[in-house]
Amino acid sequence: xxxxxxxxxxxxxxxxxxxxxxxxxxxxxxxxxxxxxxxxxxxxxxxxxxxxxxxxxxxxxxxxxxxxxxxxxxxxxxxxxxxxxxxxxxxxxxxxxxxxxxxxxxxxxxxxxxxxxxxxxxxxxxxxxxxxxxxxxxxxxxxxxxxxxxxxxxxxxxxxxxxxxxxxxxxxxxxxxxxxxxxxxxxxxxxxxxxxxxxxxxxxxxxxxxxxxxxxxxxxxxxxxxxxxxxxxxxxxxxxxxxxxxxxxxxxxxxxxxxx
Amino acid sequence: xxxxxxxxxxxxxxxxxxxxxxxxxxxxxxxxxxxxxxxxxxxxxxxxxxxxxxxxxxxxxxxxxxxxxxxxxxxxxxxxxxxxxxxxxxxxxxxxxxxxxxxxxxxxxxxxxxxxxxxxxxxxxxxxxxxxxxxxxxxxxxxxxxxxxxxxxxxxxxxxxxxxxxxxxxxxxxxxxxxxxxxxxxxxxxxxxxxxxxxxxxxxxxxxxxxxxxxxxxxxxxxxxxxxxxxxxxxxxxxxxxxxxxxxxxxxxxxxxxxxxxxxxxxxxxxxxxxxxxxxxxxxxxxxxxxxxxxxxxxxxxxxxxxxxxxxxxxxxxxxxxxxxxxxxxxxxxxxxxxxxxxxxxxxxxxxxxxxxxxxxxxxxxxxxxx
Numbered sequence: 189x190x191x192x193x194x195x196x197x198x199x200x201x202x203x204x205x206x207x208x209x210x211x212x213x214x215x216x217x218x219x220x221x222x223x224x225x226x227x228x229x230x231x232x233x234x235x236x237x238x239x240x241x242x243x244x245x246x247x248x249x250x251x252x253x254x255x256x257x258x259x260x261x262x263x264x265x266x267x268x269x270x271x272x273x274x275x276x277x278x279x280x281x282x283x284x285x286x287x288x289x290x291x292x293x294x295x296x297x298x299x300x301x302x303x304x305x306x307x308x309x310x311x312x313x314x315x316x317x318x319x320x321x322x323x324x325x326x327x328x329x330x331x332x333x334x335x336x337x338x339x340x341x342x343x344x345x346x347x348x349x350x351x352x353x354x355x356x357x358x359x360x361x362x363x364x365x366x367x368x369x370x371x372x373x374x375x376x377x378x379x380x381x382x383x384x385x386x387x388x389x390x391x392x393x394x395x396x397x398x399x400x401x402x403x404x405x406x407x408x409x410x411x412x413x414x415x416x417x418x419x420x421x422x423x424x425x426x427x428x429x430x431x432x433x434x435x436x437x438x439x440x441x442x443x444x445x446x447x448x
Numbered sequence: 449x450x451x452x453x454x455x456x457x458x459x460x461x462x463x464x465x466x467x468x469x470x471x472x473x474x475x476x477x478x479x480x481x482x483x484x485x486x487x488x489x490x491x492x493x494x495x496x497x498x499x500x501x502x503x504x505x506x507x508x509x510x511x512x513x514x515x516x517x518x519x520x521x522x523x524x525x526x527x528x529x530x531x532x533x534x535x536x537x538x539x540x541x542x543x544x545x546x547x548x549x550x551x552x553x554x555x556x557x558x559x560x561x562x563x564x565x566x567x568x569x570x571x572x573x574x575x576x577x578x579x580x581x582x583x584x585x586x587x588x589x590x591x592x593x594x595x596x597x598x599x600x601x602x603x604x605x606x607x608x609x610x611x612x613x614x615x616x617x618x619x620x621x622x623x624x625x626x627x628x629x630x631x632x633x634x635x636x637x638x639x640x641x642x643x644x645x646x647x648x649x650x651x652x653x654x655x656x657x658x659x660x661x662x663x664x665x666x667x668x669x670x671x672x673x674x675x676x677x678x679x680x681x682x683x684x685x686x687x688x689x690x691x692x693x694x695x696x697x698x699x700x701x702x703x704x705x706x707x708x709x710x711x712x713x714x715x716x717x718x719x720x721x722x723x724x725x726x727x728x729x730x731x732x733x734x735x736x737x738x739x740x741x742x743x744x745x746x747x748x749x750x751x752x753x754x755x756x757x758x759x760x761x762x763x764x765x766x767x768x769x770x771x772x773x774x775x776x777x778x779x780x781x782x783x784x785x786x787x788x789x790x791x792x793x794x795x796x797x798x799x800x801x802x803x804x805x806x807x808x809x810x811x812x813x814x815x816x817x818x819x
Contacts, residue, residue, distance in 0.1 A: 384525050384579065390604070393580060399491065399598035404587040407580065418604035420580035421611075424494045426599060430614040 206260035207374045209241060210292070210308040213265045213277055214315065215332055229280040233314055233332055237438045238286050240344035240388075244378065245287070247388040251381055257374065262306060263288050266318055268295040303327050309371045312439060328367035330439045343390045346375055347437030348417065350395040350406025350445050368443035369413055376415030384418075392419040392435050399424050409445060492560065494598045497616040499567035501705045503552060504575035504612055506622040507586055509641040510549065511540035532582045539592035540585070544643045544792045545621055546593075548773040551655040553596050555723050559709070562716045568709065573615050574600035575608050577624075612636050619702050621794065629797050637702045639776050639794035642783060648771055648790030654723055656772040657706060659752075660763075660796075661730035661741050663778035665703055667695035668799025670737070671778075675800055686737040693747040694740065698798050699776055700748070707750050727770055728752045731782075733759035764789035778802075 215234035222230045241259045248255045263281060265271045271293045281288050292302045300321055303311055311322045311329040322329030379389045393410060395403040403422035410417055421431060494500075507513060520528035552570040559569055572595070574586065580602045590597050601611045609630055612620055620631045620638040631638035650656070662671045674682040706726055713722045728745075732738045734757035745752055756766055764785040767775055775793045777783050779801045786793035 384529065385605075392604075399494070400587050400590060400600065403600075404584060407583050407587075417580040417583075419606065420583045420600075420602040422598065422600045424598040426497050426615060431611070434610040434614065 204256045206256065206258050207310070207371070207378070208260045208262065208306060208308045209310045209312065210262040210264045210303055210306065211238065212313045212315065212318065213263055213270045213273075215313055216263055216286075217277075217280065226283070227276070228283050229276065231284060233334055234312060235284070235286075237312070237332070237344075238288075240342075240438055242287050243342070244344050244388045248378065248381055255381075257378055257381070260290075261286075261288050262290045262292055262308065264292040264299060264302060265294055266296060266299040266313070266315070271295045300325050300327070309367065309374065323364050326364055326367060328364045328371050328441075328443065330441065332439060343388055345390050345392065345435065345437045347432075347435055347440045348372070348391065348393045348406070348410060348415075348444065349440055349442035350393055350403060350409070351397050351442075365443050368441060372410070372415050372441060372444050373413045376410070376413060379416065379418075380414070387418075390419070391415060391417045392421070392437065393417040394421045394423065394428070394431065394435070396423050396428055397425060398422075406445060413444065491598070492596075495567035495569050495571055497571070497614075500569055500571035500616075501709070502571045502573055502615050502617045502619075503549075504573045504608075504615065504617045504620045505545045505549065506624065506627075507574060507576040507578055507582075508623045509543050509545040509621050510574065511543045511546070511586075511589060512643075513540055513543070529579055529581050532585050536585045537588060538585075539589040542593070544641050544647065545774075547647070547650050548621075548655075548792065549595060549597075550652065551650070551773045554652060555655050555709070556596070558723050559712065563712060566712075568712065571599065572597050573617070574602075575611060575615075575617075575620065575622075576600070576602055577605055577608065577627075578602050579604045609634055609636075618705055619699075625795075625797060628795075632698055632796070632798055637699050639699075639796045641774075641792065641794045642787050644787040644790050644792060646790050647792065648768065650771050650773050654721075654725055656725045656727065656770065657703075658727040658729050658767060658770060658772035658775040658791075659699060659703060660775075660777040660779075660782065661728055661732060662694075662697070663799035663801060664697050664699050664776050664796050665728070666697045666700075666741065666744060668697070668778070668801070669695060670740075672800045683736045686732075686740045690740045691743060692740075693744040696748070698796060700750075703750055703752070704748075710751070722753075725753045726751075727772060728755040729758065729763050729766060729770075729775070730756070731758055731760050731763075733757050735759075764791070767791040767793075 211234050216232055216238065217229035218232040224230055238261060241261055245258045248258055263277065265277070270277070274291065274293045278291060290306070292306065294302045303322060304325065304327065308327055311327050312332055313319050313329065314332050316331055319329040319331045375389070375391065379387065379391055382388065393403070393406055395406055400422055403420060407417065407420060423431060508517070516528060516532060519531050549572050552572060556569045559566065574597055578586070583602050586600070599615065601608060603611065607630065608627060612631060613634070613636070617636055620628065620636055621641045622628050622638070623641060625640050628638045628640045659665050662668060670682060670686060673685050703726060706724055710722055710724050713719070713724070728741065730738070730741060732741055738755070738757040742755060758766060762785050763782050767786045768789040768791065772791060775786050775791050776796050777786070777793065778796045778798050780795055783793040783795045
């Protein structure tokens, strides 16, 4: 339910505009379009993530009913087959009790345009190609990891990867570095609305290759963006897999630290 | 490398540096220290966890954070974090594990000389429940003291257990009894470290590690008999089972890895003045029950450099002579006795002795308490 009024607000009060997150229908629902007995789609990888985003919004509004720094969630289709399933998608969303503000029924040709038109701050997809396309157009695009995004948790868990090595596999993200930084600043601000304990958002930082100095630098970079991490891990070569499994992030961000 | 040079053993407000006894501030606090820039020398690469001997230490045992601890207790978490951030460029002074870590690094330096390609080295990981906001102060402090710590986990209140496993931790040292018990339950060698009133000077050329026997290196099976049936039965039992090895205890594995490293020095002709020395300090007596202990070690293929059978005498004075960097015991009575005489002593909360002790083990709330 985004009215045009909010759009002007976006220009005036940059700091408190909503954080627009677009998730592909493929990510929200089980791939292959699996259906339940009612013919509705079954929850997929990004399902817990959407629930976590919702929870953050609920808590933000609880702190301040007039809060405008909220997640604005869009479900977007990125190919024609899904595009044609519009009613089933909306039904399924409603059935699962997810609060989605908008639907964009686009296909492979025009979904990028829709992302841009809707001023999307973060684009989440399970499709590597889509993520790449998004990045190339300057939209912060994050590839959802099957193993981690789907962990159900009470908290939205965001993981910053402070090393160049751990650059998201979505490929070169030159244009989206700025998008990443402003999104990170928004997340940092949201995190700041809550205290140290019992926060619906948790921010972790991991550096994979470098030693303590590189982690220190990453912490400083985050701080300069207004992000205060809750947890920090400096691996200095320890295999990432087990650590990532323990951290259970819903998604990873690394573009803030790219050397470009 | 003289450990006592200019470093404040700053316990209970008393300053032990040459600066004089009135001020409770260490020299670097006086000078509003400009941090020493990290040395430009090439830093050695951290070994792979599966090859290294990983020692995980919490921030409160590595550094002295008493002042900050007090702020947390009296003013709460937010003030604690605020204070830490405000004092970010001020390094902490050394804590009880500091000299142990420095000794580990000294051993590493020697190992690197003899075996430049090997990754069988000590790897010290900072494993703290602290919030990442304290991270920069901890990093700055590591830099200041020129410690070789390149790996750390700041879990922001989450349990460290999973991370201990991910780092293949061989030994975990913390001031928090809850976490140590959790680690032991997961099969990770762990101990609660205490800060002695006055720390005695320790060697900077030789790492010395002292162990109690029962319920530390060995299982608590004999102690159970002692507690249930008394000392006489205990001696009888031990004599009768002299040739039956005791079951292993939580720190057997750590002694084992120390032995492995020792052999590397022996291999290069450094047996007489090996940079690692191990001690068994046990209440068993040489005349009777001690034999079973030694035979057990032998059956495990482990050596211990010195075995001290005290036949029930207090351990404090003996440890004061040995000057280990660290001492492990399962009984608080011995841990306290050792600490009173200046030894860095650690409690291994394992076995039958834990159910007997009622006093003095109430967990103090810490800023790093698990959520």
